[in-house]
Amino acid sequence: MPFLTQRVQAETDQYCFVASLDNVRNFSTILKAIHFRDHATCFTTKNGIKVTVENAKCVQANAFIQAEVFQEFLVQEETVVFRVNLTVLLDCLSIFGSNPMPGTLTALRMCYQGYGHPLMLFLEEGGVVTVCKINTQEPEETLDFGFGNANVTSKIILLSEGLREAFSELDMTSEVLQITISPDKPYFRLSTFGNAGSSHLDYPKDCDLMETFQCNQTQVNRYKLSLLKPSTKALVLSCKVSIRTDDRGFLSLQYLIKNEDGHTCFVDYYCSPDEDVPAAESPV
Amino acid sequence: MIARLAKTCTLRISPEKLNFILCDRLASGGVSMWSELEQENFFSEFQMEGVSAENNVIYVELASENLSRALKTAQNARTLKIKLTNKNFPCLTVSVELLSVSSSSRIVTHDIPIKVIPRRLWKDLQEPSVPDADVSIYLPALKTMKSVVEKMKNISNHLVMEANLSGDLNLKIETELVCVTTHFRDLGNPPLASGDTPWDRDPAEMAEVCVDIRKLLQLLAGQQVNPTKALCSLVAGRMLHLHLLYEDVSLQYFIPARS
Numbered sequence: 001m002p003f004l005t006q007r008v009q010a011e012t013d014q015y016c017f018v019a020s021l022d023n024v025r026n027f028s029t030i031l032k033a034i035h036f037r038d039h040a041t042c043f044t045t046k047n048g049i050k051v052t053v054e055n056a057k058c059v060q061a062n063a064f065i066q067a068e069v070f071q072e073f074l075v076q077e078e079t080v081v082f083r084v085n086l087t088v089l090l091d092c093l094s095i096f097g098s099n100p101m102p103g104t105l106t107a108l109r110m111c112y113q114g115y116g117h118p119l120m121l122f123l124e125e126g127g128v129v130t131v132c133k134i135n136t137q138e139p140e141e142t143l144d145f146g147f148g149n150a151n152v153t154s155k156i157i158l159l160s161e162g163l164r165e166a167f168s169e170l171d172m173t174s175e176v177l178q179i180t181i182s183p184d185k186p187y188f189r190l191s192t193f194g195n196a197g198s199s200h201l202d203y204p205k206d207c208d209l210m211e212t213f214q215c216n217q218t219q220v221n222r223y224k225l226s227l228l229k230p231s232t233k234a235l236v237l238s239c240k241v242s243i244r245t246d247d248r249g250f251l252s253l254q255y256l257i258k259n260e261d262g263h264t265c266f267v268d269y270y271c272s273p274d275e276d277v278p279a280a281e282s283p284v
Numbered sequence: 285m286i287a288r289l290a291k292t293c294t295l296r297i298s299p300e301k302l303n304f305i306l307c308d309r310l311a312s313g314g315v316s317m318w319s320e321l322e323q324e325n326f327f328s329e330f331q332m333e334g335v336s337a338e339n340n341v342i343y344v345e346l347a348s349e350n351l352s353r354a355l356k357t358a359q360n361a362r363t364l365k366i367k368l369t370n371k372n373f374p375c376l377t378v379s380v381e382l383l384s385v386s387s388s389s390r391i392v393t394h395d396i397p398i399k400v401i402p403r404r405l406w407k408d409l410q411e412p413s414v415p416d417a418d419v420s421i422y423l424p425a426l427k428t429m430k431s432v433v434e435k436m437k438n439i440s441n442h443l444v445m446e447a448n449l450s451g452d453l454n455l456k457i458e459t460e461l462v463c464v465t466t467h468f469r470d471l472g473n474p475p476l477a478s479g480d481t482p483w484d485r486d487p488a489e490m491a492e493v494c495v496d497i498r499k500l501l502q503l504l505a506g507q508q509v510n511p512t513k514a515l516c517s518l519v520a521g522r523m524l525h526l527h528l529l530y531e532d533v534s535l536q537y538f539i540p541a542r543s
Contacts (some may be wrong), residue, residue, distance in 0.1 A: 088462050089439045095464065097431035128428060129465040 003272045017044050017080045017112040020072035024123060025100075026259045028063060028093040031086065033237055033257070033267050034061035036230035040086040041139050046075050053086065053141045059227040060143050061234070064266045069259065072109075082112060082136040084119055085220075092132040096125045112136075118181055137280040145270040151246040154181040154215035160238045160255070162209030166190060166201050167232045170225065174199075176274050181245060182218035193226065211240065221249040222274045232254075234267040248271035292315075294401060294409055295376075297332055297342040300324070304348070305409050318411055318536045325532040342368070343401035343409060346376060353392035362389060363393040365378075374398050412538060414525055417517030419489035421447040423526070424468040428513060429455070430504035432466050433488050437497050439464065442542055445500075446492035447518055449473050449485060457497070474515055491520040495539045503537050511535075 021027055034040070035052045043050045047090060048066035067073040096106050109122040121132040124221055146254055170177065174192035187205040191198060205213040238255035245251055253269040296303040305318040323330045334340035358364045358380045365379040375395040384388050401409070423429065432455060436443060440457040447453040453468040503526060513529040524539040 085461055088439060091435050092462065092464060095432055095435045095466070096428070097435070126428070127470075128424065128466060128468055130432065130464060132465075133463045135461050 006094065011111045013111055015074075015111045016076040017110070018072065018074045019044075019049070019108075019110045021070050021108045022105060022200070023260060024093050024106045026069055026261060026263070027108065028090060029237065030063045030065055030265050030267060031090060031093070031259060033234035033255070034230075035086055035090060036061045036138070038085055038087050039083060039137070040089070041081065041083045041142055043204055044080045045077050048073070051086075054143060055227060057143065058224065059269065060145065060269045061231070061267065061269045064268075066263070066265070069263045069265065080112060080114070081139045082115075082119065082155045084134055084136055088117075088134055089121075092121050092134065093123070094129075095130045095132070096128075097125055100125075134272055143270075145250055145252075145272070147244070147246060147250060147252050147270060151248070152244050153213060153217055153219055153247050154243075154245050156181065156210065156214070156243045157212035158203070158233055158241055158243065159209045159211065160241050162203065162207075163241060164232075164235055168226075168230065168237055171196065171227070172225065173266075174225055176222040177228055178186060178220060178222045179243075179245070179251065180218070180220045181215050182244075183215045184218070187213065187214070212242075219249065221245060221251065222272050224274050226265045228269070228271055231269045234269065239265070262284065291318050292345060293348045294343055294345050295398075296409065297344075298334070299330075299332060299340055303411075304543065315540070316412055316537075316538045319533065320535075321533045327345055339403070341406075343406055344374070344376065345399040345401055346398045347397055349392070350396040351376070351378070352394060354380075357382070357392050357394070368398075368505070369395070371395055374400055412536070413521050415523070417525065418485070418520045419447045419449055420474050420515060420517040421449075421451065422472045422474060423514040423516050424453065424471055425509065426507050428503055430501070430507070432496060433504055435500050436464060437501055441497055443495055443497040443500060444494045445516070445518065445524060446490040447471075447516070448527045449487040449491045450453075451486075452490075453516075454490070493518050493520065493522065493524050493539075494542045495524055496542060499539050503539075 034051065037053050037055055039053070041052045043052070046067065046070070048064060051063045052060060054060045066225060093108065100106065104125060105126040106123055111120040111122075118133040118135050121134065123130045123132070128224065171192040171194035173194035173196070178191040178193070179189070179193065180186060186200075186202040188203040190201045203210060234257070236256040238257045242254040242258040243251070250273065251271045255267045257265045257267060259265055294305040296305060298323060301325055302321050304319040306315070308371070332340075334342050351514045355378070356428055358378070360382065361380045362383050363381040364368075368379045369375050369377045371377075373437040374397070376398050378396065381389050382392060433443065436455065439462060440459050442457070444456040445453070446456065451469065451471045451473055453471055456465045457463070458526045459481060486490070509530060511528040511530050515527050517525040517527070519525070522541050526537040526539070528535045528537070
């Protein structure tokens with residue numbers, strides 16, 4: 001992309017963060033998987049970029065795109081943090097259309113001068129260049145769910161294809177999604193309690209889709225379905241998902257996503273259990 | 285295509301041409317449209333008789349959706365006849381002869397209600413005069429323009445189009461949160477018609493017009509076929525005049541600047 005390099009080369013020194021991608025979709029697709037609120041906080045280190053979205057102080061989604069995914073990735077300080085409107089960012093990243101013609105690539109260059117400056121995006125497709133200047137906001141503290149390996153009570157790794165249909169068909173009239181994980185039957189069960197009645201979906205621990213099943217105590221936890229439903233986007237993009245719960249009933253969903261170039265990216269969702277309704281044992 | 289731009293339009297029939305006109309400034313928010321086709325490029329037989337010999341022309345108003353639907357049936361027709369008739373109320377009758385599988389033909393008739401427009405209103409329906417433009421430029425691929433303008437519409441209601449005589453065209457939007465500018469280069473400017481005074485203007489200087497983004501998108505979204513020529517004339521601060529030429533049809537679209 002000679003035009004972009006020409007324009008920006010001279011100014012590289014003034015930016016504390018510069019990243020270039022030959023195919024903008026390797027960035028925008030992952031961001032769409034966490035797009036359930038308007039605002040996101042971006043953390044960049046020399047290892048890559050992490051974008052965080054939160055809702056109701058109960059759920060947090062993070063997208064990790066490593067430096068290797070980018071053709072150019074420079075971070076001048078230890079960490080560079082800024083907060084942007086994710087809806088606007090995604091509109092800009094897909095300015096040349098959401099459904100590109102096969103074979104066309106849109107190149108991206110992202111530059112950030114630091115606190116108080118806008119995020120600059122340069123996108124190029126077929127000789128046409130779009131320049132976007134997105135105002136950044138004061139970064140806000142993001143939640144730390146304190147999910148350490150020490151208190152993990154169960155861990156399941158599943159092939160995503162097994163969960164996709166289940167998640168997209170979850171009864172949305174149910175306020176909660178109840179997750180049961182047990183060393184005995186039903187092993188792994190998803191339950192909803194909607195207007196039409198309760199619905200249970202079981203996954204036995206030895207089924208083909210189950211890559212790993214570790215559980216030392218039975219746990220039944222309920223989570224607000226409306227907070228978890230957006231994770232379906234990440235599920236659809238991923239090939240594998242890891243589901244973990246800890247002794248407080250907190251849920252961690254980690255999605256392994258392969259982008260168009262074959263690089264691996266991760267998206268994770270953390271959710272605290274629903275405090276309003278105490279979890280009930282579901283019938284076996 | 286016209287059905288997407290105007291719910292109701294006027295059809296002007298004259299011996300050489302058919303024109304589809306939208307001049308209802310109030311209803312369309314100031315946008316006007318003038319489309320022209322030479323009848324001999326389309327019809328093997330054409331007969332008309334206007335009000336009088338000096339005013340050999342007919343103006344009728346119809347719902348463009350009705351005509352477009354009728355013509356859809358005609359896509360694989362053997363023959364097509366269009367007539368002005370009076371069946372309890374004035375109609376444009378479209379008769380389509382279709383061949384069925386068994387090769388027997390059947391005729392489908394559409395009677396499209398029309399309103400004949402009285403002579404006193406004809407003066408409002410003349411071909412709009414094109415004011416002297418500050419810059420005229422060939423448009424880039426309409427498909428690319430449409431993708432960009434569609435996304436820009438999510439961000440802002442207004443768009444600024446600016447162009448110069450060096451073949452540069454920019455589309456810009458600006459809100460509190462973000463500024464987005466798309467740059468098109470090397471588009472080329474149409475040559476001056478002979479006899480016009482040469483542009484007395486710095487070729488790099490931009491002329492700009494700010495318009496309602498939905499009006500521009502309406503025109504771009506309705507494009508089903510790529511025009512053979514597409515150009516835009518900007519009258520700085522006042523109007524965008526877009527002129528699209530297809531094989532046998534010309535379409536002019538006037539978008540006023542936002543007041």
